[in-house]
Amino acid sequence: MAERDxxxxxxxxxxxxxxxxDFVNRGTDVTIVERDASRIDAADADDRVTYLEGDATRPSMLKRAITDETDVVGALTGDQSTNLAVCMAAKQLFPDLETVARIQVEDGDEYTEFVDRVYFPERASIKAAVNALAGSDIRTLEGVTGDLELFDVRVGYDAPAAGEVVADALPEGSLVISQASGDVAVQHSTTLVAGRRYIVAADHEVVDEVLTQLRGATDD
Incomplete structure (x- = not known):
């Protein structure tokens, strides 16, 4: 069962x-809105991803891309102003959606009034994005080999990790960064609360174990 529809x-x-x-590999449907047709062609588009050519700052394009199943809009262009405009327009049209904006400056807290979460992938890598989200607490993961997965997961009520402290609940190579709302940091001594969502980073080799600990048995 995908955490995001x-x-x-x-x-x-x-x-x-x-x-x-990363999302389609976990069974989530993804739509990418890109204004540059040549970029879409050059991407050798994954047929698991829906591509729409257009300007995501335009309400008409957002209405076309967003469905009743949409959980979150991520504005990940290389232009900060565009990303903020996309998120603000999406929130205006669909107030219940979560919004995430790629921000070029590290002092991004001032933008949280307008978007739900911000991150700063300076090197356009998952590892850099994780470090930017977590601040200094994540730097110890720089030495982990292989790609890191970054995901939003709700702790299941019957999950092994529910009620356990982070340090005891999860394997080496993983880290709980914050609550999914982005406003509460998580420490090694934090107790994981059933029903609450968290942002988690993990080396790809332990992702399955981490999800089993956090979600428990699923009906996949």
């Missing part, structure tokens, strides 16, 4: 395509 990504560059790939 459908996400919309504004920006079909390297960051947008990488994030889309």
């Amino acid at each position: 459908h996400i919309v990504i504004a920006g079909g560059g390297r960051v947008g395509r990488r994030v889309a790939e």
Whole structure:
């Protein structure tokens, strides 16, 4: 069972395509809105991803891309102003959607009034995005080999990790960064609360174990 049913990504560059790939690998439907047709063609579009050519800052395009199943809009273009405009327009049209904006400056807290979460993928990599989201607490993961997965997961009520502290609940190579709302950091001594969503980073080799600990048995 996917944690997200459908996400919309504004920006079909390297960051947008990488994030889309991570989500479709977990069974989430993804739509990418990209204004540059040549970029879509050059991407050798994954047929698991829906590509729409157009300007995601336009309400008409957002209405076309966003469905009843959409959980979150991620504005991941290389232009900060565009990303903020996309998120603000999406929130105006669909107030219940979560919005995530790629921001170029590290002092991004001032933008949380307008978007639900911000991140700063300076090197357009998942690892850089994780470090930017977590601040100094995540730097110890720089030495982990292989790609890191970054995901939003709700702790199941019957999950092994429910009621346990982070340090005891999860394997080496993983880290709970924050509550999914982005406003509460998580420490090693934090107790994981059933029903609450968290942002989690994990080396790809332990992702299955992490999800089993956090979600428990599923009906996949």
